Amino acid sequence: MELRLYNTLTREKEIFKPIKDGEAGIYTCGPTVYLYAHLGNMRTYIFEDVLVRALKFFGFSVKRVMNITDVGHLVSDADDGEDKMEVGARREGKSAWDIAGFYTEAFFKDYKALNCLMPDTLCPATEYIKEMIDLVLALEKKGFTYRIGDGVYFDTSKLPDYGKLAGKSHIEGIKEGARVEANAEKRSPCDFALWKFSRPEEKRQMEWASPWGRGFPGWHLECSAMAMKRLGETIDIHCGGEDHVAIHHTNEIAQSEAATGKPFARFWLHGRFLVMGGSGKMAKSAGGFLTLATVKEKGYDPLAYRYFCFSAHYRKQLEFSWESVDAAAKNLDALRAAVNRLKEEAGKKPAAQAGPAIAEFHEQFRAALADDLNAPQALAVLWGALRSACGAAEKLAFALEADKVLGLDLDRAPAQETLPPELLALVEQRQQARKNKDFKKSDELRKALLEKGVAVEDTPSGPKWKLVK
Numbered sequence: 216m217e218l219r220l221y222n223t224l225t226r227e228k229e230i231f232k233p234i235k236d237g238e239a240g241i242y243t244c245g246p247t248v249y250l251y252a253h254l255g256n257m258r259t260y261i262f263e264d265v266l267v268r269a270l271k272f273f274g275f276s277v278k279r280v281m282n283i284t285d286v287g288h289l290v291s292d293a294d295d296g297e298d299k300m301e302v303g304a305r306r307e308g309k310s311a312w313d314i315a316g317f318y319t320e321a322f323f324k325d326y327k328a329l330n331c332l333m334p335d336t337l338c339p340a341t342e343y344i345k346e347m348i349d350l351v352l353a354l355e356k357k358g359f360t361y362r363i364g365d366g367v368y369f370d371t372s373k374l375p376d377y378g379k380l381a382g383k384s385h386i387e388g389i390k391e392g393a394r395v396e397a398n399a400e401k402r403s404p405c406d407f408a409l410w411k412f413s414r415p416e417e418k419r420q421m422e423w424a425s426p427w428g429r430g431f432p433g434w435h436l437e438c439s440a441m442a443m444k445r446l447g448e449t450i451d452i453h454c455g456g457e458d459h460v461a462i463h464h465t466n467e468i469a470q471s472e473a474a475t476g477k478p479f480a481r482f483w484l485h486g487r488f489l490v491m492g493g494s495g496k497m498a499k500s501a502g503g504f505l506t507l508a509t510v511k512e513k514g515y516d517p518l519a520y521r522y523f524c525f526s527a528h529y530r531k532q533l534e535f536s537w538e539s540v541d542a543a544a545k546n547l548d549a550l551r552a553a554v555n556r557l558k559e560e561a562g563k564k565p566a567a568q569a570g571p572a573i574a575e576f577h578e579q580f581r582a583a584l585a586d587d588l589n590a591p592q593a594l595a596v597l598w599g600a601l602r603s604a605c606g607a608a609e610k611l612a613f614a615l616e617a618d619k620v621l622g623l624d625l626d627r628a629p630a631q632e633t634l635p636p637e638l639l640a641l642v643e644q645r646q647q648a649r650k651n652k653d654f655k656k657s658d659e660l661r662k663a664l665l666e667k668g669v670a671v672e673d674t675p676s677g678p679k680w681k682l683v684k
């Protein structure tokens with residue numbers, strides 16, 4: 216069974232085959248380190264982590280590069296406004312370098328708490344200024360740049376397939392929707408800054424000499440320069456959140472392909488956003504946003520948030536609610552309790568030969584991942600296996616194997632009182648019956664649960680159960 220991934224570029228699920236046999240090179244856009252990462256950002260990193268783990272599960276070795284944006288990401292996508300790093304520095308009365316250091320460390324603390332595997336190479340943008348200048352020089356030589364008052368820009372009209380990632384109509388939309396006050400010297404609203412000049416009246420904390428004068432790199436430039444330096448001119452997979460399709464990744468493709476004449480990345484994967492009920496996406500610039508610290512303050516294991524992320528496929532929008540995180544925490548606990556019971560049982564009985572039934576679950580799990588990383592389906596297969604009549608040792612082995620991809624620390628002791636999966640299934644069936652207004656069935660199930668020592672009570676946030684004997 217081969218791994219198929221949805222490629223934003225071709226708008227199709229394609230069988231993944233790396234350029235180098237058996238070795239997948241991945242570049243994932245990393246955090247802009249001027250503030251804490253929010254739970255939406257972490258959803259994207261969890262999706263990318265599942266991608267990395269799934270590639271390993273399918274037998275590929277993985278070389279993953281992530282950048283750290285510590286300069287040049289401006290407040291506005293239209294290449295104006297202040298550098299986010301300078302905004303952070305002013306807000307906290309620290310240097311931009313200290314801000315970068317502090318929020319990089321904070322980011323990886325959350326990243327690791329969510330069981331995301333560390334990238335093989337981390338590239339802070341400020342350490343690749345020379346590579347970025349070299350890339351602009353290459354583009355200049357090929358006639359893709361022009362210089363205006365505030366910087367050196369990429370001329371998108373020179374690249375016939377500019378915008379192919381997002382689609383022509385999308386790019387037309389950007390042109391039409393461009394604000395009138397946007398940089399009037401730009402030849403097209405789609406053109407973007409490669410190198411910005413420091414303004415003479417203001418002293419920037421982060422600036423470098425260049426053939427065009429003192430300044431700093433445009434945000435998109437770092438990813439092209441670092442990805443090509445670390446992974447080669449054509450890379451296997453490039454990913455990020457859905458917001459990157461129209462501008463950031465579109466511009467990465469433009470400047471990389473204009474410079475090399477080769478395809479920049481073969482697979483483009485994008486995770487859809489985590490949204491806050493009704494109010495739209497969760498964004499750093501929007502002020503009120505939730506971080507992993509809030510999850511922990513409320514007493515939840517960070518991995519409950521990871522489990523919650525598996526409630527939707529990565530290409531579906533996911534709505535955040537504390538009720539859902541709470542339900543995820545309970546389910547995670549129940550999974551861990553089941554795995555712990557299996558450990559005890561498996562220790563008592565001699566291990567049976569793995570039967571055909573468990574092999575079927577292994578196959579289904581693989582099929583779920585092979586179908587564009589369907590984590591919700593993979594999780595459902597795991598639950599199905601645990602509820603099945605397969606032997607304890609084989610169920611345990613399967614759960615631990617599945618956890619290599621899910622990364623939920625399933626062999627950890629559960630934190631709270633938990634229900635065995637078969638009883639949890641009855642609670643879920645009862646909830647379903649209530650939803651279908653089949654109150655006769657829901658009452659029968661309530662009685663059946665009570666006979667097994669579980670009292671169910673309906674609350675505004677859904678049914679709550681407790682053990683009564």
Ligand code: AMP
Binds near residue numbers: 246247497499
């Ligand atoms: P940033 O630190 O803003 O550059 O974003 C880091 C990553 O998080 C990028 O891949 C973004 O596309 C992604 N991202 C930003 N907001 C959200 C959101 N609400 N939900 C999911 N991913 C997001």
Ligand code: ZN
Binds near residue numbers: 243463
């Ligand atoms: Zn990037």
